[in-house]
Amino acid sequence: MKEIKVELADRSYPVLVGSGCLGRIEKYFPESARRVAIVTQEQIGIEIPFSKDFKVFEIGKGETAKSIETVIKLCREWVDWGLTRSDIVIGLGGGMVTDVAAFAASIYHRGLNVINVPTTLLGMVDAAIGGKTGVNLPEGKNLIGTFWQPKAVICDIDTLRTLPEREWKCGYGEVAKYHFLGADDMRESGLIDTVVECIKVKTSIVAEDERETGNRAILNYGHTLAHALELENKFTLAHGEAVAVGIRYAAQVAFYLGRIGEDRVAYHEEILNHYGLQMKLGKRVDIDRIISLFSKDKKSMDGITFVLDGDLGVEPVLVQDVNILMKAMEVVQ
Numbered sequence: 402m403k404e405i406k407v408e409l410a411d412r413s414y415p416v417l418v419g420s421g422c423l424g425r426i427e428k429y430f431p432e433s434a435r436r437v438a439i440v441t442q443e444q445i446g447i448e449i450p451f452s453k454d455f456k457v458f459e460i461g462k463g464e465t466a467k468s469i470e471t472v473i474k475l476c477r478e479w480v481d482w483g484l485t486r487s488d489i490v491i492g493l494g495g496g497m498v499t500d501v502a503a504f505a506a507s508i509y510h511r512g513l514n515v516i517n518v519p520t521t522l523l524g525m526v527d528a529a530i531g532g533k534t535g536v537n538l539p540e541g542k543n544l545i546g547t548f549w550q551p552k553a554v555i556c557d558i559d560t561l562r563t564l565p566e567r568e569w570k571c572g573y574g575e576v577a578k579y580h581f582l583g584a585d586d587m588r589e590s591g592l593i594d595t596v597v598e599c600i601k602v603k604t605s606i607v608a609e610d611e612r613e614t615g616n617r618a619i620l621n622y623g624h625t626l627a628h629a630l631e632l633e634n635k636f637t638l639a640h641g642e643a644v645a646v647g648i649r650y651a652a653q654v655a656f657y658l659g660r661i662g663e664d665r666v667a668y669h670e671e672i673l674n675h676y677g678l679q680m681k682l683g684k685r686v687d688i689d690r691i692i693s694l695f696s697k698d699k700k701s702m703d704g705i706t707f708v709l710d711g712d713l714g715v716e717p718v719l720v721q722d723v724n725i726l727m728k729a730m731e732v733v734q
């Protein structure tokens with residue numbers, strides 16, 4: 402089992418990665434915890450052995466259930482059950498579940514301890530780590546949320562045994578991203594080493610910029626287009642699939658801006674191909690609408706801010722020439 406520490410002063414916490422590490426979860430419960438609220442989804446079907454009094458709270462599936470209504474329902478159910486401020490919440494599932502569970506925990510009684518147990522590759526390498534929580538609005542993804550660090554993140558590789566093919570691809574969309582954020586080349590690595598390498602990169606970025614006032618934005622590489630595509634396609638395109646297209650698109654924007662050459666664009670394609678990821682949508686999209694969605698994305702600060710590759714690596718860049726953003730869409734349609 403590997404342990405990576407997220408260094409955030411008094412909010413530091415461990416991320417465990419390995420086979421069977423779920424069995425250690427109670428070690429991370431606060432002494433005060435009498436009750437454990439497990440937030441999960443029906444289809445996840447993973448049981449955690451506890452000595453404490455626990456109750457399972459199921460939430461709906463998909464991005465449409467990632468809503469403020471789901472959070473309010475959860476909080477009301479917790480009140481009914483008598484969950485107190487000294488108890489603990491566990492988010493057991495994919496990124497949607499851990500985002501919702503941790504958001505509800507962060508506002509319930511003004512903040513409750515939470516442990517994330519991601520059961521998807523995407524959750525393990527990204528969503529469950531770093532303290533971003535949130536839900537969607539009809540206007541955009543993750544537009545309401547908090548920064549609320551968990552007490553621990555438990556990435557038990559055994560939970561991936563039944564992960565559907567499409568979910569693996571989604572996870573590899575995020576893994577591909579780390580190739581451009583300073584990770585070692587993971588193409589020959591086994592699963593545990595890949596997960597650990599991605600987590601190391603993410604935790605070092607989060608440790609330096611917890612609240613995304615600067616460099617943490619690079620974790621959104623490929624995400625500005627991805628969020629717009631997910632919204633435009635009413636979430637029929639999964640997050641990781643959209644990120645893969647978004648990474649290819651970001652490479653094209655960087656190329657048109659003269660930030661990278663053809664060889665670097667080809668490297669992006671090589672990485673995406675290695676993980677079997679589609680980098681084209683296979684259909685025409687309403688480009689004007691996509692561009693208008695960019696400016697609603699929370700990463701757009703002054704004009705349209707994109708995370709782009711370049712000589713100094715991946716960094717946030719203000720793109721003022723909308724024609725370039727439009728032209729680059731042609732390569733991913």
Ligand code: GLY
Binds near residue numbers: 528530617620621
């Ligand atoms: N998923 C991007 C971040 O945690 O900042």
